[in-house]
Amino acid sequence: MPDSFVVYNSAEREAGCGRGASMLEERMKHWRHAFKLDPNRALPDRALEEVCTSGTDAVIVGGTDGITYENSRRLIERISAYPVECVQEISDAEAVVPGVSGYLLPVVLNAGSVEWVLGAQQRAIKRYGDWIPWDMVAVLGYVVMNPASKVARRTGSQTRIDAEDVKAYARMAERMFRIPAVYVEYSGTYGDEKIVRAAREGTDRSHLFYGGGIAGETEARTMAKWADTVVVGNLVYRNVAAALETVHQAKEAKGGSE
């Protein structure tokens, strides 16, 4: 564990445990738009500045492969120059970086193996134990839909599922496991609106994220009708100007759980 880890006192550690939503979950409820930046991909300073000052609600640092402590720390340090909320989404327990304002912990609800629902998480909790600042944590219940994505291949996700299956996963996340957020993940491809709508129908309280293939304003506006937060990833690296346009579309669209 890096030496620079902050020591949390017991009151801070306990905050959010069994006492309602964590502080990160509370802030997350107001996110309409987020960018997801990959520590394993290069982004010029100018583009990073534009992303961080775009008016987006949060910058999520994470990806599926090639994620290390060093590349995550470097990217987080660059983002910290700007007054935007920066959270780390942990896909590898070795890469946890202190100093962000929150941690997103993924669970893949339709994974092909218990490893991605409980296994990796249990080992990380065993390793970090008392160091975990639970008030700065939010769990994301992923439903992974694009079979060609790295995340689907890594987790063996069962992607041949229909809208009723997705609705049931969303309900299960919210009602059985009390997971504060459901994430419909089409990483790399634009998704089916009916699927996102089904996830919306399955959730009353859980926050709904949509991510995947947002290529401009139209896609952002469409998915923001159902999702509380629209996440834009690859577009930042392909066409930063188009990525910036998605911010106001997602924020102005009426939808989500409004």
Ligand SMILES: CC(C)=CCC/C(C)=C/CC/C(C)=C/CC/C(C)=C/CC/C(C)=C/CC/C(C)=C/CC/C(C)=C/COP(=O)(O)OP(=O)(O)O
């Ligand atoms: C003191 C201090 C700072 C302590 C911090 C302690 C802390 C917060 C500890 C963490 C505890 C914990 C439970 C961590 C989770 C550990 C872990 C490894 C869980 C498994 C996560 C998981 C299911 C990974 C599978 C992949 C996945 C779902 C990744 C999420 C991100 C994602 C979907 C990215 C999209 O990637 P993709 O587009 O497919 O590919 P690219 O990267 O090419 O874009």
Ligand SMILES: O=P(O)(O)OC[C@@H](O)CO
């Ligand atoms: O990279 P894209 O396809 O925009 O997807 C964003 C995000 O949902 C990835 O986890």
Ligand SMILES: [Mg+2]
């Ligand atoms: Mg990505």
